[in-house]
Amino acid sequence: MHTLKKTRLAIFVGLLPSLIIYVGVAILPIILSLYYSLFNWDGISAKVFIGLDNFGDIFQDDIFWLSVKNNVIIMLTGLIGQLPLGLLLALLLNRSLKGNGFFRTVGFIPVVISSVMVSLIWGMIYNTEYGFLNSVLGVIGLEGWQRNWLGDPDWSMLSISLAYIWQNCGLYMIIFLAALQNISSEVNEAAELDGATGLRKVILITIPMIRATILVTVIYSISNSFRVFDLIQILTGGGPAHQTEVMTIYMYNNAFLSRQFGYGSAVSILILLFSLIVVVIANRVGREKD
């Protein structure tokens, strides 16, 4: 055996560099955020302590609540848009269809390319004058439907949601597919012997079998929805008139465009809190049914 002292030193030396970088750049900032949130501060001049006033101001700001509402929309888009669509695709691909591999490959492309690329591609689709969508509508004679997809307050959030579905649906498809392929063929055969086929089998046998995976994807999808930033920052920057702002954009705009670092920090603490709370609740609800 190694001498104890030598081992201890080796462990210490081995863990130290990771710890320094990790604690210094990922953990310490959370504590600093909490600290900054108590000040009125532009990041340059001296901090002025104002207690919890930032939080009070945030809760009285209609734009903040608008951004919370948009976060909920994005969350629901994930839960009712991406997840069922991904599950349906996985169920279809779980049979031996010709061209299976092709659909899987194509389905995952939007997941691999950066969210910046996704946003820029969709920016091209929604472009008012020369965009793909308006051009298609023009060709098929629906000029009346052409609009400024991202600039029209009635449509901007919907347009963003569609791009958001495009971006992530393939990931859920692959996750569900992996889970489906783990169901043993005996279960399927037994179900069919009992006369459970088609939709009945899917609802009664297949879905309960992949419950654990569904719970994981629900939690991932929720926590992902709080992290949406790139897509909206590039497509609309939160506009028109804050209509597509989510909490991360609200934080970014206040901190880095309006130079309100204390206020922005308070928002970022709320982002952290909200996402933790929702994830914990989803976890509870999911576990309780077991």
Added chain:
Amino acid sequence: MTKKSPLYYIFAYLFLGVFALFNIIPIFYMIVGSFKTEQEYAASPFALPEVLQFSNYSKAWEVANMDVYFFNSLLITFISLIVTVMLGALAAFFLSRFEFKLRGALYGLFLLGMLIPIHATLIPIFMIMKNLSLLDTYLSLILPYTAFHLSLTIFILEGFMRSFPRDLEESGVMDGAGIYRIFWSIILPITRPAIATVVILNFIYNWNEYLFALVLISSESLKTLPLGIANFVGIETASLTLQMAALTIALVPIIIFYLLLQKQLVNGMVAGAVKG
């Protein structure tokens, strides 16, 4: 398996076909558009180009500083990746193969990182980099990329290393090898499959990262590909075909990378999502 009715197959293919088209058409449309002149595109956006206009590409490459962005992205991605995987593997080794007092607490601390939205750390990181005079340097991106991906890297590697039998190190101990020697020549080689996964994950996350770059980098000469291209498209709004060429240039390498390493990449990203 029971035979499905033909109606089922018609529905399945129809649905999958629409989905595939939905995924491909935007990209295909962009690539076709990138070979057209601006007038050609404005007149008939769906027609194939009469002559393949490579001029968009040479112009985009020059105007958009694509070579600078590619170089910066490659450099930052690989340095962060190597540092993360080396430090992560070393930490995972000690966390999985040794018993010591703070082991559980340290492991928990590292896993905590997977719960933190990076947005909650953005302002302090900006201030830390500013105070260390690191703002607008390569290091200002390498440090957060490393810090935030250590969690997942350690999680995956620790789980893998833990599964090895206990007596694995004993032969090394018998030979009188030191702890670091055992790490390097016994543990690390057999961890290769898990290392491959974390390398691919780190690569794709770093290569695609935008938010930190947006906040921490301002010099044109230091911009990474996502930041540079987003800025270019924001400025060059007049010429859509030029934008399309620039986007295609940025897209092609990652698509090739994906098609070559599809299986590992898909498995890695699924593991990253499910565990993260």
